[in-house]
Amino acid sequence: MQSEEQNAAWLRLMNQYQPALRRLTQSYEADPATREDLFQEIAFAIWKGIPSFRGEASERTWLYRIAHNVAISAAFARKRRHGREVELPDSAQPPSSAEPLDRALVRREQRGRMLAAIRELPAIDRQLIVLYLEGLSYRDINQIAGMTEGAIATRLSRIRDRLTARIRGEEARK
C-alpha cells in the first residue's frame, strides 16, 4: 500500500475512533503522560497494520483488537518495570460545562472510582468490560476477544456486579 493511501486510511480511522481509543487508554493508564504515550503507541500500531488489513474481520473489530492487544502489552511492560500499575486519582479532567458543578463533581468522582476498579481487573476482564461499555454486542465482543458469547455474558455479569458494588461501597463509606 502506498504511504499516502495508508496515511489517508489512518486519518479516517483515527477521526472516527479517536474518542473510543481515548476512553480505552483510560482503562489501562491513570497517569496522563503515560496515557498519551499509550495512545500514540496504539495509533502507530494501527498505522503499521493498515497495509496487512485484509478485511477478514470488520474494520472496527480489527482496530479494537490491535488497540487492546497493544494496551495490554504496554501495561504489562510498565507493570514489570515499576512492580505494579501506577494508580492516580482521576483529577485531571475538568467537569463538563453542560451540567451543574456539584453534579459534575459527583460524576467525576464516580467515574474515577469506576476507572480505578477497571484498571484492577485482569486483562481479559478489562477488555470485555471496555468493549461492553463501548456498546458492542456480544457477537462483536466474541470477534475481538475470541471467547464464546455464553462465556462473555457470564463473565460480564460478574464484572458489572463487581464494578457497581465497588462504586456503591465507596459511596456508602462516605
Added chain:
Amino acid sequence: MTPPDELSNLWQSIPPQPADLQALLREVERRASSFDRTIRRRDWRESIAGFAVAVLFTWLGLRARTPLGRVADFWLAAYGLWVVFYLWRNSGPGEAAPDGTLAEYRRRVIERYERQIRLLRQAKYWYILPLWIGGMLSAYAAFAQTRSFVLLITQASAFTATGLLLWWVNQAKGVPYVQNKQRDIMEFFGSERES
C-alpha cells in the same frame, strides 16, 4: 446509587481529548522510521559478531601451520556462521502481531516466550558444545605443535570454564528469568475460564 446501566453512562461521560491528527501522523511516521532503524540495528548487531568470528578464524585458519590447527580455526569460523544462522532461523518475530483476537494474541505472546525458553535450554547443544569442541581442537593443535602440557591444560581449562559459565548463565539465570516473565504475563492476561 449506581445501577449497572449507569456504568455505560459514566463511561460515555469521559471527556474527549481530541488530538491534532496531522501532528500525530507526523509523530507516527517518525516512529515508523526509527522503529525500522532499531530493527535493522538489532539484526545487524546479532549478525556482525558471528561474521566477525567467522572472518577472524578463516584468516587464522589460512595462516595455520598445521592441518589440525587449520581444522580447529575453520571449525570456529563455521561456528560463527552457524550461530548467526541458528538465531536467524529460530528466534522468530520480535513482537507478537497484535491483530488477532485476545485469545490468539495471548497464545502468540506465550509461544514467543516458549521459543525463547527452548532456545536457552538447547543452548548447550547449538551454542556451547560446538564452541567447546572448537576450543578443544585448538588446544590440542597447539599442544601438537609445542608439546607443552601446561599450554594444553591452560587452554582446555579456559574453554571448559567458559563453556560451563555460559551453560550456568543460560540455565540458572536466563531460563528462570524468561519463565518468570511468561508466568507474569499469563497472570496479567487472566484466565479464559471463569473462576
